[in-house]
Amino acid sequence: MDSIQELEFTSGNPDRPPYTESQALDPLGVDRFMQILPDLTRSGQLDVILNKLRFITENFDQSNCASIPHCFAALRDFDFLITSAHVLGANSYKGIQRLQEILEVLGRLTDHNPRGCNFTYGLFNPEDDRMRTFTGLNEERIFIHAIQKGTKGLDDSLLTLKRLSMVRVDSRDFEYLTDEITIQFAPMLPAVVEVLRKITPEVFSRQIVRFFVPLDINGKTYPGITGAQIQNVCIDLIVYGANSYSEQYYSYAARSLASMLPFQQSITRQILQQLQQTSLLNKIERDIALCENIDSAQAITSLNSLQRFLRKILRFRWAHRRLAQKNLPLRKKELGSGGYALDLLDDLIQITRIASLRIDQVKADLSIRNGG
Numbered sequence: 362m363d364s365i366q367e368l369e370f371t372s373g374n375p376d377r378p379p380y381t382e383s384q385a386l387d388p389l390g391v392d393r394f395m396q397i398l399p400d401l402t403r404s405g406q407l408d409v410i411l412n413k414l415r416f417i418t419e420n421f422d423q424s425n426c427a428s429i430p431h432c433f434a435a436l437r438d439f440d441f442l443i444t445s446a447h448v449l450g451a452n453s454y455k456g457i458q459r460l461q462e463i464l465e466v467l468g469r470l471t472d473h474n475p476r477g478c479n480f481t482y483g484l485f486n487p488e489d490d491r492m493r494t495f496t497g498l499n500e501e502r503i504f505i506h507a508i509q510k511g512t513k514g515l516d517d518s519l520l521t522l523k524r525l526s527m528v529r530v531d532s533r534d535f536e537y538l539t540d541e542i543t544i545q546f547a548p549m550l551p552a553v554v555e556v557l558r559k560i561t562p563e564v565f566s567r568q569i570v571r572f573f574v575p576l577d578i579n580g581k582t583y584p585g586i587t588g589a590q591i592q593n594v595c596i597d598l599i600v601y602g603a604n605s606y607s608e609q610y611y612s613y614a615a616r617s618l619a620s621m622l623p624f625q626q627s628i629t630r631q632i633l634q635q636l637q638q639t640s641l642l643n644k645i646e647r648d649i650a651l652c653e654n655i656d657s658a659q660a661i662t663s664l665n666s667l668q669r670f671l672r673k674i675l676r677f678r679w680a681h682r683r684l685a686q687k688n689l690p691l692r693k694k695e696l697g698s699g700g701y702a703l704d705l706l707d708d709l710i711q712i713t714r715i716a717s718l719r720i721d722q723v724k725a726d727l728s729i730r731n732g733g
């Protein structure tokens with residue numbers, strides 16, 4: 362994988378993800394069981410969890426997947442049960458007949474991996490006392506709330522990027538839309554700071570993250586919950602990532618994009634088509650080089666806005682790197698749940714900084730053209 366043209370997108374349903382509808386649903390009838398799941402796991406009662414899974418599977422019928430929101434809610438709840446069972450007894454869920462087939466059907470209907478992910482753990486998870494957790498710890502609730510608060514505006518930021526890809530850099534609209542996306546991204550920083558302040562690395566890396574594991578479903582391995590499954594990967598790709606950077610970046614982007622929901626994949630594909638398979642930054646550079654009648658003053662103001670957005674991403678990434686740096690040494694292998702090490706986070710910081718430096722260069726060229 363060394364270019365954007367090789368990235369694969371699903372052709373799935375481009376509707377906005379039904380987070381709120383799924384949060385309210387309990388298609389497997391496990392609301393009460395979910396309250397005791399952490400205790401069952403802590404006391405090693407694998408049989409009780411497997412019996413529950415067997416009961417749900419035997420009684421699973423069409424009404425459990427009556428709509429897409431039902432299917433996402435079912436994937437969410439299966440994932441808590443299956444992963445808890447797997448942590449107590451590796452692959453123990455595989456002994457339950459029809460379970461993996463049901464997961465594959467749910468995966469097909471939602472155009473998603475046949476298991477849960479960062480979205481089913483975060484935005485599809487009820488926010489009140491029906492919240493599903495693996496451990497029942499207050500720290501895990503804080504973590505889930507942080508993901509929910511941080512990522513809530515990120516689908517909107519993709520829609521803003523779509524509008525941004527259609528306007529000229531020397532327009533007021535470009536400046537306003539870039540300010541809007543900065544606001545939509547902003548909650549990511551306090552989300553990470555809250556986790557830094559309130560969750561010790563011991564609790565996160567020893568007690569919570571052990572549930573963020575890959576699962577094998579009918580012979581194929583699917584990744585567990587990871588921050589790599591957050592819309593940031595789409596934002597990077599659209600704004601500057603579509604220019605060839607490191608091999609590691611492209612393989613991370615391709616893998617993470619495959620875990621995005623159909624909506625995010627569809628919007629990203631549409632934007633890249635609009636940009637003719639290049640990044641927004643490339644398009645800006647090309648437009649400015651080719652266009653005679655640029656309003657340089659407005660273009661520079663717009664580019665300042667774009668740099669403010671990049672600074673916001675960088676501030677998130679620096680704080681988040683601190684979080685990873687404190688946590689990873691506590692793990693058997695110094696890796697995140699997505700299988701990446703600190704150097705991936707450094708790569709992402711680096712490409713964000715390079716993008717900002719390129720904007721400095723564009724602004725300098727514009728000033729020269731403007732005679733100043």
Ligand code: HEM
Nearest residue numbers: 508511552565587588589591593685688697698699700701
């Ligand atoms: C103690 C808590 C955390 C640790 C140790 C951690 C660690 C990591 C690691 C190692 C990665 C690389 C991918 C992987 O291997 O999984 C990653 C990616 C990521 N994480 Fe976290 N993370 C934590 C909390 C959070 C929180 C609270 C958020 C946001 C609300 C977040 C957002 C992201 C994002 C967006 C990425 C993709 C890389 C990027 O865009 O910079 N993480 N995380």
